[in-house]
Amino acid sequence: MKLPKLTIGKFTADLPIIQGGMGVAVSLHKLASAVANAGGIGVISTAGVGWKEPDVNTNFNEAHDRALKRELESARKLTKGIIGVNNMIALCNHAEMAKVASQNADIILAGAGLPMNLPAHLVEGSDTALVPIISSHRAARIICKTWTKRHCRVPDAIVVEGPLAGGHLGFSYEELKEYEKYSLEDIVVKVIEAVKPYEDMSGKKIPIIAAGGVWDGKDLAKFIKLGAAGVKISTRLVCTHECDVSPAFKQVYIDAKEEDIVLIKSPVGLPGRAIKNKFLEAVEKGDKMPFECPFTCIRTCVPADSPYCIALALINAKDGNFDEGFAFAGSNAYRCDKIVSVKEVLEEITKEAEAALEE
Numbered sequence: 001m002k003l004p005k006l007t008i009g010k011f012t013a014d015l016p017i018i019q020g021g022m023g024v025a026v027s028l029h030k031l032a033s034a035v036a037n038a039g040g041i042g043v044i045s046t047a048g049v050g051w052k053e054p055d056v057n058t059n060f061n062e063a064h065d066r067a068l069k070r071e072l073e074s075a076r077k078l079t080k081g082i083i084g085v086n087n088m089i090a091l092c093n094h095a096e097m098a099k100v101a102s103q104n105a106d107i108i109l110a111g112a113g114l115p116m117n118l119p120a121h122l123v124e125g126s127d128t129a130l131v132p133i134i135s136s137h138r139a140a141r142i143i144c145k146t147w148t149k150r151h152c153r154v155p156d157a158i159v160v161e162g163p164l165a166g167g168h169l170g171f172s173y174e175e176l177k178e179y180e181k182y183s184l185e186d187i188v189v190k191v192i193e194a195v196k197p198y199e200d201m202s203g204k205k206i207p208i209i210a211a212g213g214v215w216d217g218k219d220l221a222k223f224i225k226l227g228a229a230g231v232k233i234s235t236r237l238v239c240t241h242e243c244d245v246s247p248a249f250k251q252v253y254i255d256a257k258e259e260d261i262v263l264i265k266s267p268v269g270l271p272g273r274a275i276k277n278k279f280l281e282a283v284e285k286g287d288k289m290p291f292e293c294p295f296t297c298i299r300t301c302v303p304a305d306s307p308y309c310i311a312l313a314l315i316n317a318k319d320g321n322f323d324e325g326f327a328f329a330g331s332n333a334y335r336c337d338k339i340v341s342v343k344e345v346l347e348e349i350t351k352e353a354e355a356a357l358e359e
């Protein structure tokens with residue numbers, strides 16, 4: 001059976017696959033355009049997108065606006081496919097980033113906090129589709145209710161991110177310890193039920209996308225059978241030629257064993273999933289890495305109380321400096337064993353999914 005296409009707002013992708021946004025500078029225009037060219041939806045992450053701008057320390061907002069505009073323009077030159085932007089609500093400049101994205105991105109995906117006011121941040125007349133990323137049916141309901149009341153619209157789709165994802169997670173440490181209780185499959189089914197009244201009320205379909213630990217075509221087929229419209233995949237796309245991050249970062253994924261994928265307490269106050277290394281072990285032992293806060297980039301971060309600066313740690317890792325940084329990764333990172341092309345990954349997933357849908 002052929003895979004269904006994925007329609008979000010006025011955009012239709014040939015494959016029901018969204019590439020997850022990955023900061024800092026892991027998913028920029030190269031990865032996003034390659035995914036879009038292969039038939040999926042490519043996504044540029046706004047987290048730290050302006051870190052290379054010469055004025056980033058003194059002119060944080062403008063530096064990021066400029067860099068995001070440039071990434072979007074570069075992606076547009078490489079593809080005619082669908083390009084989205086991942087915007088974390090925890091970022092201090094998320095409203096500004098949404099405004100920039102609403103002028104050139106097809107879709108904004110917003111998580112790491114509930115994007116209650118996202119529709120208000122777009123430029124007038126923008127038809128950029130809006131997709132909240134949530135981790136529970138309660139959050140889906142709150143967003144649908146608030147957007148209906150406040151903004152007279154419902155989301156164009158919703159991403160449900162389960163406990164096996166990488167980066168910052170939408171669960172407490174306690175919930176993650178018993179993650180079997182919070183299976184992505186259960187949450188997806190509950191979210192589909194929770195949005196139904198809002199689909200009926202608005203007359204609009206709200207496609208539900210499953211994310212977190214999705215690896216192969218069997219996973220994709222499983223979520224389609226459960227009623228999801230598609231999946232969002234990040235970790236598997238790091239070890240591709242087109243991924244924007246340094247070869248050293250990709251090698252850390254290839255070298256990782258299952259036991260190296262760990263939960264950490266991020267200085268931003270959320271749990272995260274990452275690949276264990278000397279830097280994280282030192283932090284766990286209580287070492288402090290003093291820093292001058294150059295950006296104040298995350299709303300919940302209190303620099304004076306943080307053992308290290310997460311933005312700097314992720315920037316260092318992106319460039320391959322793992323003495324002063326670490327790699328975020330999903331629970332499947334240990335399954336990466338070689339660098340391949342995005343096209344190969346998406347073709348393999350599609351073939352497997354189509355075979356699994358026949359069963």
Ligand SMILES: Cc1cc2nc3c(=O)[nH]c(=O)nc-3n(C[C@H](O)[C@H](O)[C@H](O)COP(=O)(O)O)c2cc1C
Pocket residue numbers: 020021022023024026045046047086087088111112133161164165166167168211212213214232233234235236327328329330331332
């Ligand atoms: C290296 C890395 C960086 C990430 N950065 C972000 C980010 O900037 N914003 C965000 O919303 N999610 C981020 N995530 C989460 C992913 O976008 C994605 O939703 C999740 O990891 C999906 O699970 P998977 O990695 O198992 O496919 C990141 C994940 C990884 C692995």
